[in-house]
Amino acid sequence: MNFNDMQALSFEIKNLHDRIEIYSKNNEYVYADVYKSWVKEYNYLLDKYNTLVNLNITHMSCNTYDLSSTQKTVRNATIEYFLNTLTGLIEKIKSDIETERLKITEKKILPHQMRKCFKIGSEGCPLNPDYQNNKIFIAMPFSDEYKDSYNYGIVPVLDGLGYQYYKADNEITNKDIMCKICQQIQSCQMAIINISGLNPNVMLEQGLAYGLGKPVIILKDKATKAISDLGSIEYIEYSHAGDLQQKLYKALDTK
Incomplete structure (x- = not known):
């Protein structure tokens, strides 16, 4: 896992989330074409995530039941669900990054060493002391x-x-x-x-x-x-x- 790529992806998804949220607040309706463009962008970002973590999370699609009775605008519940999905993915990426960081830290810090320096707050001891058995x-x-x-x-x-x-x-x-x-x-x-x-x-x-x-x-x-x-x-x-x-x-x- 590349930390920089994951953090950049998290930023892109957060950006999409914020744009959708702002648009929804400033417009009475969200038209189907606009929503479909968001779904397309989300699926593109989801593909990036799947590649980085070697998963195969299913794409989102725009279904008939996501739209209003006129089929021209999107239901409010659909937008809310979409925003929650984006938030969930952002949190998942944060969790992935933290889990991987802890794994790397545990590999570096030997059992006899400090988990965290109480003076400067760094992970492990900066002096990296060797263990002397006798x-x-x-x-x-x-x-x-x-x-x-x-x-x-x-x-x-x-x-x-x-x-x-x-x-x-x-x-x-x-x-x-x-x-x-x-x-x-x-x-x-x-x-x-x-x-x-x-x-x-x-x-x-x-x-x-x-x-x-x-x-x-x-x-x-x-x-x-x-x-x-x-x-x-x-x-x-x-x-x-x-x-x-x-x-x-x-x-x-x-x-």
């Missing part, structure tokens, strides 16, 4: 308070199990920070989210990971109160880096 995305507050939990609690476990991992502040780029994080979440196999301190950015990253269907392991230190919204979701609570290391290893080693 990569874990790590989200946690950028604070010295949590460095030990990362360096001595998380990293030794991931290194020991042979995972690749990504933490946003470990990479300095000129990319938009949110785009960089979103790209990495899309490409990862799973995410480890440390919600200690209930940092808003971390909570957003957790939501993105869940929204993209990623398996998520939630971490929380004992000083952080549990959130009621996460009450039904399992999490690892730890008291120090060594405690976290043991519990995280156990959680990942069973996956």
Whole structure:
């Protein structure tokens, strides 16, 4: 299907519809010859549509019952039916275009990728990230308070199990920070989210990971109160880096 041809055809049919509507309002009668010329134009446009979508919708014709008793003018009900037919075809073309557009979009957007970019509204992620089967995305507050939990609690476990991992502040780029994080979440196999301190950015990253269907392991230190919204979701609570290391290893080693 050629989108440009379909859109052009939709415009032609809409133009015919509008001309008929205006003529009908401005004239007391629609004469049979005028109506027949409209039917001929409609059938020509219908042939175009049939060719584009490989269908064989039957032509419209001018029948005796479409005309008034004098057979010189056209019944109002006939004109109304004709306008409704044109409107229906216009809507059908719009639906065809949208259906085809969605098919193409679905083909382009891979299962691990965003369906729609929440920043710029484009279909799919403009960065088109690849999926990395053995990569874990790590989200946690950028604070010295949590460095030990990362360096001595998380990293030794991931290194020991042979995972690749990504933490946003470990990479300095000129990319938009949110785009960089979103790209990495899309490409990862799973995410480890440390919600200690209930940092808003971390909570957003957790939501993105869940929204993209990623398996998520939630971490929380004992000083952080549990959130009621996460009450039904399992999490690892730890008291120090060594405690976290043991519990995280156990959680990942069973996956």
